[in-house]
Amino acid sequence: MSGYESWGRFPRATPRAVVPIRWRDEPPSLADLPGPLLPYARGRSYGDSCLNDGGTVLDVNGLARFIAFDADRGLLRAEAGVGFDAILNLIVPRGWFLPVTPGTKFVSIGGAIANDVHGKNHHRAGTFGCHVTQLELLRSDGTRLVCSPTANAELFQATIGGLGLTGVILWAEIALKPIPGPQIELRASRFGRLEDFFALSEAADADDEYTAGWIDGMSRGRRLGRGVFLGGNHARGDGTWRGAHPSRLRLPMDVPEWVLNPLSIRVFNEVQYAVLGRKSARAFAGYESFFYPLDVVHNWNRAYGKRGFLQYQCVVPFDDGLAVVREILDRIAASRSAYFVVGKVFGSIRSPGMLSFPRRGVTLAVDIPNRGPEIFALLDAIDALVIEARGAVYPAKDARMSPRSFEAFYPQWAAFARHVDPAFSSSFWRRVTAGLGASDGVPAKAQATAPSAPASVAGAGGPSAATAAAGALGGGA
Amino acid sequence: MTAERVLVAGATSAIAAAVARRYAEAGADLVLAARDAGKLSAVADDLRVRGTGRVETFVIDMVDTARQAELLAAAQAALGRIDVVLVAWGTLPDQAAIEHDVAATLACWEANATSVVAFLAQAADVLEAQRGGCLAVITSVAGVRGRRANYTYGAAKAGVIAFAQGLRARLFAAGVAVVELRPGPVDTPMTARLRKGPLFIGPERAGALIVGAIRRRRDIAYIPGYWRWIMLAVALVPEGVMKRLNLSAG
Ligand SMILES: Cc1cc2nc3c(=O)[nH]c(=O)nc-3n(C[C@H](O)[C@H](O)[C@H](O)COP(=O)(O)OP(=O)(O)OC[C@H]3O[C@@H](n4cnc5c(N)ncnc54)[C@H](O)[C@@H]3O)c2cc1C
Numbered sequence: 001m002s003g004y005e006s007w008g009r010f011p012r013a014t015p016r017a018v019v020p021i022r023w024r025d026e027p028p029s030l031a032d033l034p035g036p037l038l039p040y041a042r043g044r045s046y047g048d049s050c051l052n053d054g055g056t057v058l059d060v061n062g063l064a065r066f067i068a069f070d071a072d073r074g075l076l077r078a079e080a081g082v083g084f085d086a087i088l089n090l091i092v093p094r095g096w097f098l099p100v101t102p103g104t105k106f107v108s109i110g111g112a113i114a115n116d117v118h119g120k121n122h123h124r125a126g127t128f129g130c131h132v133t134q135l136e137l138l139r140s141d142g143t144r145l146v147c148s149p150t151a152n153a154e155l156f157q158a159t160i161g162g163l164g165l166t167g168v169i170l171w172a173e174i175a176l177k178p179i180p181g182p183q184i185e186l187r188a189s190r191f192g193r194l195e196d197f198f199a200l201s202e203a204a205d206a207d208d209e210y211t212a213g214w215i216d217g218m219s220r221g222r223r224l225g226r227g228v229f230l231g232g233n234h235a236r237g238d239g240t241w242r243g244a245h246p247s248r249l250r251l252p253m254d255v256p257e258w259v260l261n262p263l264s265i266r267v268f269n270e271v272q273y274a275v276l277g278r279k280s281a282r283a284f285a286g287y288e289s290f291f292y293p294l295d296v297v298h299n300w301n302r303a304y305g306k307r308g309f310l311q312y313q314c315v316v317p318f319d320d321g322l323a324v325v326r327e328i329l330d331r332i333a334a335s336r337s338a339y340f341v342v343g344k345v346f347g348s349i350r351s352p353g354m355l356s357f358p359r360r361g362v363t364l365a366v367d368i369p370n371r372g373p374e375i376f377a378l379l380d381a382i383d384a385l386v387i388e389a390r391g392a393v394y395p396a397k398d399a400r401m402s403p404r405s406f407e408a409f410y411p412q413w414a415a416f417a418r419h420v421d422p423a424f425s426s427s428f429w430r431r432v433t434a435g436l437g438a439s440d441g442v443p444a445k446a447q448a449t450a451p452s453a454p455a456s457v458a459g460a461g462g463p464s465a466a467t468a469a470a471g472a473l474g475g476g477a
Numbered sequence: 478m479t480a481e482r483v484l485v486a487g488a489t490s491a492i493a494a495a496v497a498r499r500y501a502e503a504g505a506d507l508v509l510a511a512r513d514a515g516k517l518s519a520v521a522d523d524l525r526v527r528g529t530g531r532v533e534t535f536v537i538d539m540v541d542t543a544r545q546a547e548l549l550a551a552a553q554a555a556l557g558r559i560d561v562v563l564v565a566w567g568t569l570p571d572q573a574a575i576e577h578d579v580a581a582t583l584a585c586w587e588a589n590a591t592s593v594v595a596f597l598a599q600a601a602d603v604l605e606a607q608r609g610g611c612l613a614v615i616t617s618v619a620g621v622r623g624r625r626a627n628y629t630y631g632a633a634k635a636g637v638i639a640f641a642q643g644l645r646a647r648l649f650a651a652g653v654a655v656v657e658l659r660p661g662p663v664d665t666p667m668t669a670r671l672r673k674g675p676l677f678i679g680p681e682r683a684g685a686l687i688v689g690a691i692r693r694r695r696d697i698a699y700i701p702g703y704w705r706w707i708m709l710a711v712a713l714v715p716e717g718v719m720k721r722l723n724l725s726a727g
């Protein structure tokens with residue numbers, strides 16, 4: 001209970017104080033709290049966007065109540081700390097589904113809005129923020145504002161993908177999606193080259209509501225970009241519950257780093273590819289095993305050992321061809337640090353979010369053990385490729401991008417900064433705005449507290465068997 | 478669990494809300510009573526969304542014992558028969574802060590003992606007249622032995638424990654169960670200021686265990702059950718040793 005850590009467990013941060021917010025009608029007075037302030041929900045962000053070293057953490061997990069559910073129109077209003085797990089339990093039996101879901105159901109509505117999360121249906125549905133009809137925001141001066149596409153519209157746009165910096169979301173209303181049943185009909189097909197991944201994605205965009213690819217992270221040369229493509233649709237169900245039941249299994253402690261080395265991963269990778277990828281296969285799966293394969297093991301992130309791990313997720317447009325994507329995959333493979341990369345082609349639906357990450361192009365997401373400077377250099381080099389391709393890196397997964405990179409990925413950041421609550425900041429925000437022109441409208445607070453240097457970047461780690469097993473279904477993106 | 482008719486007094490408590498949630502999800506009809514109207518309606522909204530039964534609210538400061546009969550009448554009117562009454566309100570003052578403050582000491586007594594005993598007595602009459610139902614009351618492991626860290630609170634809970642024992646024997650003949658629930662430390666607003674040790678459990682877990690104990694009509698249930706053994710061991714510590722110890726926790 002002590003830990004307000006992020007999912008990658010890097011960097012570590014220690015808040016000066018923790019203040020719970022439990023009641024939407026009687027929130028504590030934020031003006032009296034030692035700043036800077038930052039909401040914290042389930043901590044499923046990987047890097048430091050949910051951390052507030054030296055500041056006050058506003059724990060919103062007590063805001064976990066439903067407010068209203070219109071089961072005819074599929075409108076759900078709930079407090080911001082309500083988890084996707086609780087929502088699914090409520091709505092799936094009544095024929096509704098989340099309009100957009102990330103690769104874990106252990107996220108809150110507030111967190112999903114603040115990172116404007118995306119899922120395997122980005123090409124059809126856009127981001128989560130596209131389905132938020134209204135929300136209530138608590139600012140540090142005590143004002144409470146209902147924001148929607150029509151009321152307080154700019155603040156609404158800043159709050160979607162606003163990284164928790166515009167105030168505390170007390171509740172939100174979202175538009176759900178009707179489904180015929182709890183099952184997913186999925187198709188898995190093997191591809192041998194990157195070109196085929198794109199061809200499959202393009203073909204599937206018309207047929208499949210959900211698409212993602214699992215790309216071998218170790219193979220180079222002729223085999224570079226091989227993998228398994230997944231397409232899925234909600235199946236007409238018989239209403240019976242065949243989904244995997246939530247596991248209570250927890251990893252009791254940090255697994256020693258030598259348990260999984262690149263060799264064992266490589267062997268695993270081969271087997272995985274041979275078994276799953278032999279030919280195209282169709283199957284039914286419970287929605288949980290399709291969307292949330294990693295959730296079966298609680299705390300799988302601990303398998304990366306004490307030093308934690310990094311997730312890197314970028315998006316690059318591919319109008320100019322696949323050269324950049326291939327280059328990025330090759331660098332990852334050359335580093336022998338990740339055994340698989342999740343890939344997904346984003347569509348062109350625009351989010352209302354001002355600072356949102358998703359944009360048309362291909363996104364790649366990869367878990368990398370924190371092996372120290374070597375990894376940081378690798379990711380800096382990939383950043384440069386992404387900048388050149390006019391792409392972006394996802395703040396929800398980031399622990400290391402430089403202010404220069406941030407500025408290049410999000411040139412609109414200064415306009416966004418005008419909506420940041422003057423009492424709010426995060427470890428991420430201080431890090432990526434350090435040294436960027438304060439004249440551009442960055443609140444003084446954002447720079448007031450010195451960014452805490454990453455505690456340690458040295459050491460070795462290894463991906464977990466848990467992620468490996470789940471990788472077959474493509475956990476993230 | 479078949480759909481039941483449940484009255485929860487102190488429904489904005491984190492533990493009670495977790496209990497109510499389970500009943501709501503099983504289709505129960507609920508009457509919720511609490512002193513803060515805003516919090517109460519937030520809890521009620523949540524239960525209406527989760528459940529299928531009806532959810533009524535009643536705003537009352539439970540220390541206002543003169544109004545308790547009104548609550549019971551309203552619950553009877555709303556539910557018809559009452560299957561379960563859960564008594565959950567309480568306050569845990571900082572012992573050190575009230576030690577030399579008689580008014581605060583008595584206020585703690587009122588919130589955790591006098592008001593509870595008054596309500597139990599009246600609810601007992603209702604259930605006895607129904608010839609059935611379950612009267613469940615949350616006490617605490619703190620009521621099992623007086624300790625330096627929380628003896629005012631503990632003594633008030635101890636009073637309720639003895640009262641419930643006698644009541645149980647009286648109501649037995651009418652087919653009414655008295656279920657007395659003794660949680661160990663639970664991570665709720667009540668314990669927000671305490672350091673969280675490994676024995677703390679979450680309110681959801683406490684709620685699930687309480688629903689189970691009520692369903693099985695347990696006379697006395699430690700929440701979780703292992704507290705029975707811990708308190709047995711604590712009971713064996715000679716007073717001469719106890720007075721030199723400084724055992725903490727709710
Ligand atoms: C296994 C796994 C798979 C994932 N897959 C995907 C994926 O496919 N797509 C994707 O987009 N993301 C994915 N993610 C990332 C995850 O969806 C996001 O990081 C999400 O925002 C986490 O939500 P949270 O509730 O844990 O919020 P936290 O991580 O606790 O907080 C996230 C941000 O939200 C802010 N915040 C939280 N609550 C509030 C509030 N009430 N008001 C204002 N601000 C608030 C915080 O300040 C912080 O900036 C994945 C993560 C994991 C662990």
Ligand SMILES: NC(=O)c1ccc[n+]([C@@H]2O[C@H](COP(=O)([O-])OP(=O)(O)OC[C@H]3O[C@@H](n4cnc5c(N)ncnc54)[C@H](OP(=O)(O)O)[C@@H]3O)[C@@H](O)[C@H]2O)c1
Nearest residue numbers: 489490491492538539540566567617660662663665667727
């Ligand atoms: N948490 C623990 O570790 C622990 C351990 C053992 C036993 N218990 C017992 O469990 C029960 C529930 O406590 P909790 O842990 O869930 O704490 P909680 O969330 O703080 O709940 C306590 C509740 O009691 C209410 N209350 C206090 N005085 C009241 C009054 N005069 N009239 C009406 N309501 C009143 C409070 O209402 P407001 O919100 O309006 O203040 C609050 O809803 C209590 O009886 C407590 O003694 C708790």
